[in-house]
Amino acid sequence: MNVIATIIHILGVVTMGSSGLMATCLLTSLIAQDGAQTAFLLATALTLLVGAIMFFPTISTPKIVSRQAGFLLVSITWSLLPVFCTLPLLFYMPKLSFLDAYFEVVSGLTTTGATILSGLDHLPMSINLWRHELNWIAGMGIIIFAVAILPILGVGGMQLYIAETPGSVKESELPPRIAQTAKALWLVYAGISVLCIIALKLAGMSWFDAICHAFAAMSLGGFSTHDNSVGYFNSVPIEVVLTIFQLVAAINFATHFIAIKKRSYRPYVEDMEARAFLALVLTSCLMTAAVLYRDGTYDNYFTALRHATFNLVTIATDCGFASQDFNQWPIFVPMWMLFLSCLSASSGSTGGGIRMIRTIILMKQARLELFKFIHPNSVRPLRIGDAIINNKIVTSVTGFIFLYFISIVILVFLLLFSGLDFVSALSAIIACFNNAGPGLNQVGPATNYASLSDFQTIVCTFAMLLGRVQIFSIVILFVPEFWKK
Amino acid sequence: MNVIATIIHILGVVTMGSSGLMATCLLTSLIAQDGAQTAFLLATALTLLVGAIMFFPTISTPKIVSRQAGFLLVSITWSLLPVFCTLPLLFYMPKLSFLDAYFEVVSGLTTTGATILSGLDHLPMSINLWRHELNWIAGMGIIIFAVAILPILGVGGMQLYIAETPGSVKESELPPRIAQTAKALWLVYAGISVLCIIALKLAGMSWFDAICHAFAAMSLGGFSTHDNSVGYFNSVPIEVVLTIFQLVAAINFATHFIAIKKRSYRPYVEDMEARAFLALVLTSCLMTAAVLYRDGTYDNYFTALRHATFNLVTIATDCGFASQDFNQWPIFVPMWMLFLSCLSASSGSTGGGIRMIRTIILMKQARLELFKFIHPNSVRPLRIGDAIINNKIVTSVTGFIFLYFISIVILVFLLLFSGLDFVSALSAIIACFNNAGPGLNQVGPATNYASLSDFQTIVCTFAMLLGRVQIFSIVILFVPEFWKK
Numbered sequence: 001m002n003v004i005a006t007i008i009h010i011l012g013v014v015t016m017g018s019s020g021l022m023a024t025c026l027l028t029s030l031i032a033q034d035g036a037q038t039a040f041l042l043a044t045a046l047t048l049l050v051g052a053i054m055f056f057p058t059i060s061t062p063k064i065v066s067r068q069a070g071f072l073l074v075s076i077t078w079s080l081l082p083v084f085c086t087l088p089l090l091f092y093m094p095k096l097s098f099l100d101a102y103f104e105v106v107s108g109l110t111t112t113g114a115t116i117l118s119g120l121d122h123l124p125m126s127i128n129l130w131r132h133e134l135n136w137i138a139g140m141g142i143i144i145f146a147v148a149i150l151p152i153l154g155v156g157g158m159q160l161y162i163a164e165t166p167g168s169v170k171e172s173e174l175p176p177r178i179a180q181t182a183k184a185l186w187l188v189y190a191g192i193s194v195l196c197i198i199a200l201k202l203a204g205m206s207w208f209d210a211i212c213h214a215f216a217a218m219s220l221g222g223f224s225t226h227d228n229s230v231g232y233f234n235s236v237p238i239e240v241v242l243t244i245f246q247l248v249a250a251i252n253f254a255t256h257f258i259a260i261k262k263r264s265y266r267p268y269v270e271d272m273e274a275r276a277f278l279a280l281v282l283t284s285c286l287m288t289a290a291v292l293y294r295d296g297t298y299d300n301y302f303t304a305l306r307h308a309t310f311n312l313v314t315i316a317t318d319c320g321f322a323s324q325d326f327n328q329w330p331i332f333v334p335m336w337m338l339f340l341s342c343l344s345a346s347s348g349s350t351g352g353g354i355r356m357i358r359t360i361i362l363m364k365q366a367r368l369e370l371f372k373f374i375h376p377n378s379v380r381p382l383r384i385g386d387a388i389i390n391n392k393i394v395t396s397v398t399g400f401i402f403l404y405f406i407s408i409v410i411l412v413f414l415l416l417f418s419g420l421d422f423v424s425a426l427s428a429i430i431a432c433f434n435n436a437g438p439g440l441n442q443v444g445p446a447t448n449y450a451s452l453s454d455f456q457t458i459v460c461t462f463a464m465l466l467g468r469v470q471i472f473s474i475v476i477l478f479v480p481e482f483w484k485k
Numbered sequence: 486m487n488v489i490a491t492i493i494h495i496l497g498v499v500t501m502g503s504s505g506l507m508a509t510c511l512l513t514s515l516i517a518q519d520g521a522q523t524a525f526l527l528a529t530a531l532t533l534l535v536g537a538i539m540f541f542p543t544i545s546t547p548k549i550v551s552r553q554a555g556f557l558l559v560s561i562t563w564s565l566l567p568v569f570c571t572l573p574l575l576f577y578m579p580k581l582s583f584l585d586a587y588f589e590v591v592s593g594l595t596t597t598g599a600t601i602l603s604g605l606d607h608l609p610m611s612i613n614l615w616r617h618e619l620n621w622i623a624g625m626g627i628i629i630f631a632v633a634i635l636p637i638l639g640v641g642g643m644q645l646y647i648a649e650t651p652g653s654v655k656e657s658e659l660p661p662r663i664a665q666t667a668k669a670l671w672l673v674y675a676g677i678s679v680l681c682i683i684a685l686k687l688a689g690m691s692w693f694d695a696i697c698h699a700f701a702a703m704s705l706g707g708f709s710t711h712d713n714s715v716g717y718f719n720s721v722p723i724e725v726v727l728t729i730f731q732l733v734a735a736i737n738f739a740t741h742f743i744a745i746k747k748r749s750y751r752p753y754v755e756d757m758e759a760r761a762f763l764a765l766v767l768t769s770c771l772m773t774a775a776v777l778y779r780d781g782t783y784d785n786y787f788t789a790l791r792h793a794t795f796n797l798v799t800i801a802t803d804c805g806f807a808s809q810d811f812n813q814w815p816i817f818v819p820m821w822m823l824f825l826s827c828l829s830a831s832s833g834s835t836g837g838g839i840r841m842i843r844t845i846i847l848m849k850q851a852r853l854e855l856f857k858f859i860h861p862n863s864v865r866p867l868r869i870g871d872a873i874i875n876n877k878i879v880t881s882v883t884g885f886i887f888l889y890f891i892s893i894v895i896l897v898f899l900l901l902f903s904g905l906d907f908v909s910a911l912s913a914i915i916a917c918f919n920n921a922g923p924g925l926n927q928v929g930p931a932t933n934y935a936s937l938s939d940f941q942t943i944v945c946t947f948a949m950l951l952g953r954v955q956i957f958s959i960v961i962l963f964v965p966e967f968w969k970k
């Protein structure tokens with residue numbers, strides 16, 4: 001019973017926190033008089049009330065949860081929290097179905113950024129701000145949740161984050177106390193976000209658009225205030241600024257922290273994930289631009305390079321803006337972009353997918369297998385830099401990637417079963433599962449996820465959640481041993 | 486130098502062997518007076534000559550090859566042998582390009598059964614027999630090559646076959662001497678083939694069609710003497726007979742041998758691969774038939790079940806006949822069929838793909854990872870039946886599957902790069918890589934691979950070879966260590 005009380009208590013904290021976030025939109029709405037005041041007032045009050053009902057009666061329960069309860073907590077939080085977050089949308093747009101609102105909010109909180117709403121340009125400022133705040137908060141949220149909030153509540157949180165392979169050797173250089181680490185990462189995240197807002201303003205956005213798009217870029221969420229996403233601005237400076245900040249956001253924030261602390265670029269050079277990521281993305285930009293130019297999509301290479309770079313970077317980093325309808329491009333290019341979305345983002349970033357560190361470990365392992373095939377008796381270990389990666393981590397990584405792959409296969413078949421065409425189904429699942437955003441065809445950048453049936457919306461929502469919690473936390477609930485004492 | 490001489494010598498044996506095979510078609514052509522007599526005469530003579538030139542001068546070299554040389558030999562044989570086998574086609578059809586002929590022959594020898602020829606119904610009997618003989622010989626060939634021919638030549642062949650996971654615990658029950666094993670497997674293979682010929686004749690085929698289709702079924706090659714493949718016959722008895730023999734052919738031949746020797750069905754019950762394979766395929770037939778019925782493709786469930794069963798079994802077993810244009814079916818069904826083609830066939834069968842045993846090991850490993858996630862200090866090992874599978878095999882299996890997956894990704898991107906649409910590209914690579922046969926869209930069952938460009942034909946040919954030698958033997962050539970002393 002204690003376990004349930006503890007879980008309810010923590011949910012209460014999170015719920016009350018969301019009502020605090022809603023309050024900022026309420027304030028915005030009141031200042032802008034944008035018509036969503038009542039919606040936010042009701043939503044804030046109701047969320048606060050339910051949060052308080054969960055929080056106060058359970059205040060005296062011990063704040064220790066077991067490994068099992070921790071996983072349960074993650075799944076419940078990720079399923080329930082979005083319910084409260086839908087309230088402003090549902091109160092403002094009574095015609096919106098709960099399922100669609102839930103999709104939109106999960107898309108925001110998982111930093112997927114796939115949208116089911118049309119007419120974004122005409123929504124009240126406060127509603128758009130709400131969507132972007134979900135992106136921004138959630139962008140750092142999953143890390144904060146694991147390394148700061150749970151420990152503050154007296155819960156041993158780090159083990160929840162075990163799905164994340166110990167990526168950076170530099171972990172030891174971070175401040176030792178968990179709360180301190182969290183605060184440091186927050187500061188870095190908020191600081192870079194402020195820089196991004198200023199840069200976007202200087203590049204020509206309004207303050208409001210600059211704030212929203214900076215939130216979406218730093219969290220790699222990819223929501224926009226315009227149906228045409230970044231294509232609305234048709235501005236090279238804006239695309240350049242966003243490209244740079246998306247690349248920054250896809251690098252491990254621990255690396256940023258150390259680089260800032262040491263005032264040195266060395267940590268970036270030493271970050272194997274960042275090196276591999278940047279090399280892969282830059283090569284891919286040049287290559288895909290060449291394909292676009294070869295196929296006559298754009299009539300000069302530099303225009304092709306401009307559009308290839310922005311759209312490829314935004315998909316590869318799992319941000320998911322769009323400046324062109326890349327669904328019309330030769331299929332090689334968007335498929336390559338989606339492929340990169342599976343593996344590019346760094347482990348300590350707000351991106352999704354397999355993460356670069358796992359990709360590197362797997363490639364090294366495959367290379368090692370080939371070597372062992374020639375020299376069957378060799379005992380060469382797997383190394384990353386100077387560190388020897390032990391076998392337990394390697395099998396854990398391959399196990400993860402298998403679950404990743406089989407999850408995608410099952411989800412794609414569910415969409416195919418429902419009658420969606422293959423390219424739409426595959427791209428929707430890859431885009432949702434990697435928390436990237438737009439897919440192709442029926443869910444391409446020129447349209448959105450609104451045309452999906454209820455069943456398809458549920459599948460895509462589940463894909464976003466499963467991808468965000470790195471599969472394990474949800475899949476593990478289906479293992480009978482989980483429920484045994 | 487000795488190594489090269491030994492490789493040439495063995496190539497000589499194989500080449501002379503092929504000329505012997507050609508001689509049977511020459512004889513058929515002479516009897517049937519079908520117009521391909523000259524083509525086969527020239528081809529047989531030329532092949533014999535070149536084989537003899539390779540064989541006799543190198544007759545005194547020691548017949549021991551190292552592990553490295555063994556891999557090299559496999560790759561060279563698989564690349565060069567098809568060159569000789571194209572000769573009858575090229576001599577008979579001077580307008581056929583070498584590339585297309587090479588594709589057709591590689592398709593035969595890898596038991597892929599994808600065809601680039603049209604008007605099969607009007608080809609000389611001997612030419613069609615040649616295609617089917619390639620299927621049949623190759624079906625057992627890769628096993629014979631590894632376990633019988635090489636040892637007869639004094640070459641330690643078994644290590645070449647190491648890519649194949651030790652699948653059957655029953656290996657110990659097979660006759661101990663390698664040549665004896667090979668002969669026993671041959672007998673089983675030939676015996677079941679004869680039964681299949683008789684059954685097909687009784688089901689209504691001509692003797693010639695019965696022989697050709699039995700060759701294609703037992704080898705899971707899937708060539709047909711008709712452009713419409715098995716759809717030409719439109720016969721339930723023929724479809725039933727072929728379905729049964731394809732299922733038989735996709736089970737480990739060691740299991741067949743033991744079952745026959747013991748006159749017992751127990752070995753099948755004990756064969757975990759066979760059990761998983763049959764359960765998976767039967768469930769899939771019922772499910773896909775339901776989808777076809779639901780979507781109105783066929784207006785009663787039993788018609789749907791008939792067509793779903795035949796086409797699903799033939800693709801899932803990597804045989805690759807077709808009785809309907811399943812490209813017109815709701816995409817869920819053919820995609821599921823292609824998915825099954827990746828993993829259904831047993832390790833000791835003539836099918837391709839990952840093989841069921843590896844699928845099982847991987848699934849058990851993923852399950853184990855989830856368990857370890859809950860109980861991090863447990864040391865539960867991976868078991869198959871009573872046997873504990875050691876970690877070395879598990880990492881080898883995951884390494885293989887990663888190479889399998891990444892090979893498919895690279896090959897698909899090559900086809901996309903060349904401008905093929907996504908469904909054609911993906912299905913072509915999966916069908917070729919698993920040695921299954923027909924794909925979808927441009928390479929679907931109603932068309933064939935003739936419309937591919939030269940570049941695309943090369944990519945698909947390479948996919949068939951890479952799939953047949955289970956990736957390692959070719960990929961390993963690109964590892965620098967391979968070439969070091």
Ligand SMILES: [K+]
Pocket residue numbers: 111112113114220221222318319320435436437
């Ligand atoms: K995103």
Ligand SMILES: [K+]
Pocket residue numbers: 596597598599705706707803804805920921922
């Ligand atoms: K085949």
